[in-house]
Amino acid sequence: MDKSQINIGVIGFGTVGAGTVKILSNSSREIEQRLGFPVVIKRIADLDIKSDRGVSLEKGVLTSDVDVILNDPEIDIVVELIGGIRPAKDMVLKALRNGKHVVTANKALLAEAGKEIFRVAVKNKKQVGFEAAVAGSIPIIKVVRESLIGNRINSIYGIINGTANYILTKMTEEGVEFASVLKEAQDLGYAEADPTFDIEGVDSAHKLTILASLAFGIPLSFKKVYTEGISSITPLDIQFAADFGYSIKLLAIAKRVENELELRVNPAMVPKDDLISGVNGVFNAIRIDGDATGDALYYGRGAGDIPTGSAVVSDIADIARLIKSGAAERMTMPGMAEDNGLQIRKMEDIVTCYYLRLSVMDKPGVLSLISGILGTHNISISSMIQKGRRREKAVTLVMMTHVAREKDMTEALKKITRMSFVSGRPVMLRVEGGEI
């Protein structure tokens, strides 16, 4: 293959599409210098070919017919940036079958239909780049697949949804309720009209599915990810967390424990001496412990048109280099997951420390009864705060436990909730992280 340039077709001219096109246009000279050849945007397809995206394009580049891209024999790389599963999946599969390499930022697509996509890619000897699908500008896919190739990875955890982190940060800084921060974030365009994926942890679970597959050599296991969001977090719990020396963060967690893999997304209490606890606003951060590297942390912008576009462009450049050197069809994608038999740990079997908040009647003997129930389930309290003193009225009891098994905690909480002196549902948060 000796082409003078690499031609790309972009499907989806929304936020990330426009960011990608801006970088490729504005930095075309630098990219050509670094690669040794030009990357040319031959076509961009979108249903909306009227709106101004702040980039000037040559005439005829924009099309509303995606098949113009998928059937163009001169296009080497198709960049899929429309998101969602349908119709993105059909377009990606058609591109691969038509002999095109694919770059995508579509985490939902890969988490839920990646198996088929990678199978078709391998069969057609095509590359699929997806750096932009996880943690935006943080090159975590490349790090896991290439830089850590000599490592057995023990754990990966971090903040991989900027919207949720923005909301938690605002709640922490301003002491306001979840609902009002969400509304503000929606008004500012930081959260979508339907924010479910971001705030209920689904988006984090999609990304964790991809990361865990690469890092631990397991199949894509989206349905096995335990997923809990942040909509029930209150400013009160954030304040208590701070009193105990923690921040509350929505974490995606994958870690080896006794020949099984914990795989979960949940709001967690992160101690202040863990750098993750200080990651605020829309930023993402991922902490990886490899057996050779030890602890490492990667921090950067996880979303946004230009940061995510930067990751898309790095994938385009990697594949373009392979095409130019004749290796794109000979090199299998590095580190794609084979099933190595590692089992996903059942949620009831995980062992961690817990934060509990209860509303209880302030009267003698209550604490003894609660700690008694916890004790019979092998749960011991490491510290405790009772807020206020209101004899025979409801007061707030907050406690941190030593390590306990989730199953024990669930059963103990069931019993505690049934006690007459307990009102409302107890709040339970898991603790994660530590000194770095």
Added chain:
Amino acid sequence: MDKSQINIGVIGFGTVGAGTVKILSNSSREIEQRLGFPVVIKRIADLDIKSDRGVSLEKGVLTSDVDVILNDPEIDIVVELIGGIRPAKDMVLKALRNGKHVVTANKALLAEAGKEIFRVAVKNKKQVGFEAAVAGSIPIIKVVRESLIGNRINSIYGIINGTANYILTKMTEEGVEFASVLKEAQDLGYAEADPTFDIEGVDSAHKLTILASLAFGIPLSFKKVYTEGISSITPLDIQFAADFGYSIKLLAIAKRVENELELRVNPAMVPKDDLISGVNGVFNAIRIDGDATGDALYYGRGAGDIPTGSAVVSDIADIARLIKSGAAERMTMPGMAEDNGLQIRKMEDIVTCYYLRLSVMDKPGVLSLISGILGTHNISISSMIQKGRRREKAVTLVMMTHVAREKDMTEALKKITRMSFVSGRPVMLRVEGGEI
């Protein structure tokens, strides 16, 4: 090229050599799974072939004759891990001329003789991998060359010498003098018998030379790096820094300012809201600001046998993939520096905030005279602390300035030093970093 395996020869069986061999041996199965083919250590050369390194090798692998490796036609990749410029340079050049790709962790060699090495590599169509030369297990070379390819980099700065950071951390935590911490570090094996390169900033300057060349497209410019070490830092200054809200860190800094590039290694006051200020012990951390990604931070182990070995192995794997796919001789190394005309800013032209510590006679009018001298050089004070009150005796005066030009500061300090009421030499530290 269709080889069933990739053969490597390792030159230098010291700390990093042994770490690399351990990873390749212990993780050979995982690496083969991920690559799709095995990487085999065919030969290891070292002058000492007797000492036990804690790895079991097949008979005949060890040799004291480096030419056995350099002349072996079956060896695909030569891994140079002896360090220093001679004889490493001759070995690397011979390996390239004999048709072998090279992986090296040798920052001094690349910073000082990289131009010749890369020229010979390109001429012989060979790859040179050097991820392990900068920041150990942090994959900063790959990030700069591949992940940030769509970015114009505005600045890179960070802690890239673990020994110096270990010493500063110990001084900070225990309030002890530089000399005694250095001695302890030497006893523990964290600092070398001749610690000059680490504590005087030379090692950081070597690494910065390589990073800046890749990030800013300038030639390797080791001789142009302004280099200042940490041997004159005192616990007193560390304490004052903390009082003002800063940590003192040995930073390597490369940043664009008005069409020039600042390129320097110096101890710096880093504000507490910059994650870099919290990086302690032997850890490294690098902060990069790209025009597309915005701020990002990479944190991890910058030295040690296994972490550095992990980076060596990632280079071996990258090159092995290229060899297997037939691209190793067709793909030019990404992003090697061309001279783009960017000039290195003279040190006297840099503009920054400063920390000053003076020993002055405690009498009326002294502060006015000092601030007067500073003022005539366009330097204004942002905050000031006088420690203690001892009329007509020497007291310590500590101040932070607003931004000022280095040339003005140098001249003002000359005048201040000459004043009769000033004793000893003033201490001056530059401020770097900010909220992330």
